Amino acid sequence: MSEPAESAQLYSAIEESARLLEVPCSRERVWPILSAYADSLPKAVIALRVATGARYRGDLDWRFTVGSDVDPYAVALSNGLTEKTDHPVGTLLAEISERCPIASYGIDFGVAGGFKKIYLFFPPDGMQSLSTLAELPSMPRSLADNVDLFARRGLGDKVNTFGIDYRHRTVNVYFGGLPDECLEPAGVLSMTRELGLPDPGEQMLRLGRQAFGIYASLGWESSAVERFCFAVMASDSSSLPVPLEPEIEQFLKGLPNNAADSRFVYYAGVSSTGEENYKVQSYYNWQPRMLDQMLLSDSGETRA
Template identity: 55%
Template sequence: MSENTELAGLYAVIEESSRLAGVTCSRDTVWPILTAYADTLAQAVVAFRVATGERNAGDFDCRFTMLPKDLDPYAVALSNGLTPKTAHPVGSLLQELHREFPVQSSGIDFGVVGGFKKTWSFFPTDDLQSLSRLAELPSLPDSVAANLDFFTRYALADRVSLVGIDYPNRSLNLYFGAAPADVFRPEGITSILRDAQLGEPSERLLRLGAQAFGIYATLSWESAKVERITIAAMTPDPTTLPVRIEPKIEHFVKNAPYSTDDRQFVYAITSSPKGEYHKLQSYYRWQPRVENILLVSDHQ
């Protein structure tokens, strides 16, 4: 099968998935991204994301992960005109990160309307990194160092497993692997959100914590505050989770395409200053090793 045939097949799946989410896919946006990363996609894990809330309206996100560790996904995006060059520190952070830290694999996010959005850098599961070391990178937001005590209080500061860089929004996602069980208990979630000045968690968020494996934070260059906290659970069937699934997400769960025998989803609830919103990541092309890379087994 030719490369173009494979890309055409993947594009058709992206287009179908977008339609399920009520979003019209732009070929002019998506096809250049597929061709830019074509050499790396054969082995990539492919996932789609639907979400509620105002900030997620009007687009449908795709995620390619398990890309080669020696790949600079941001450099690929720049060289193919997928994102504008910038003098902002967001544009130099990935190169610093990959130069100074052990990166096991990479990934990207893009919207079928908005285009290229994020890069992902995964650290080895047996070599999680510390925020204090990350804070030494010249391009890292000052908000990371400003919140070092906060993350240390919850035994998260030395457990960074994954770094996401959001270029349009100029923000940073920090994922914490093998987080202590206390973090996911109701009192732990409540304390973290209060400490971060994000308000009280909903009952749905507290119930999701009982089956959660992941916690991550969003920070930016513009503010010293933790902007968002997200709790995530992995499941082969989101309808079995102890939370009420939003209708938009339930529709996608029931109809989302997949190409591997195992169906897997990550269901997450994010706490933000404007309230909570829900996200579902549906794996189209799943690999069992993803569970190990995300350290799911530590809490399930």
């Protein structure tokens, strides 16, 4: 049986991107993922992401969307992309999908490391509340422990995306439609200090003023928020003053790109370890519907 054209073309782009960054690309890890979700690829938003810092060296992440009519975790299990587990991480997606409307899902994987995460995208007009999510039996207790902190800053009902990391057994809570005070330096410092995280540097605080979203990473092992991050849209990979290693700057110039509309998303984050790091996401296949998901106008400005 011949390989689906979309899957074969995408694999070639993934292989090329890995070569540019000198990351080993394992067909044994990548192809089963593309094959498992092959029916979703023709209409998918497809992106790749590279990150600074020692923790992220040696791998390169790609991600793509799948429709809300697909059970992405069941597909991953049935195709051997991840192992079945008794940990609550294995039942969380089903609980959220049963309780909340889903616009689409996303699959995240490393070209060397394989399957990593599933994202749930809520409809732009159906952002979810932290209290609803915190009530779910499989949700990390750390979310409930921090609901009041986020709610006091106007974020209690502004969850537009939720990520489940099956490898590290953590979750990411993404907030959109942010109140202005959440992006001002004083507001950011107040929040990170109450979360027990190190103060972001001046460069990160300046970048935060342009953010269309923020997210927090939490786990099942403690109540602590492990990471706090800004997301910023840009049309040019060199238009924002973020510190990137020379090899990453060179990599971004040579990326395979199947999208007529070039866009980049920068992620700037601070972790409980005190490390600041930056991630750059480039779109191989961009779809205008993503602006609605990000609550952005076509100009890249945040919509009220």
